[in-house]
Amino acid sequence: MNEYFFQCPYCWEEISMLIDVSQSLQSYIEDCETCCNPIQITVQAENREILSFQAENIEQ
Template structure:
């Protein structure tokens, strides 16, 4: 597991999340721990090293 800090796309607060680096590509929805809005998380690992991280709002 890897702790990663990022900015919420809704409330702009810095939050942390534990990422599972045993799965190379992941896309899932996680609620912000501050404002509770849903964030689409996209991560990519290569040999357990974080290569790409995106945290996007679900608003259109």
């Protein structure tokens, strides 16, 4: 598990999330710990390193 910091696409607060880097591609919805809005998370990992991370507003 790697801790990853990013900005919420709703409230713009910096939040952190634990990412399971044993999975090469993940996509799921997680609520912001500050404003509780749902965020679409997409992560690509390789060799236990995060290659790409996207946190998107699902209400676009």
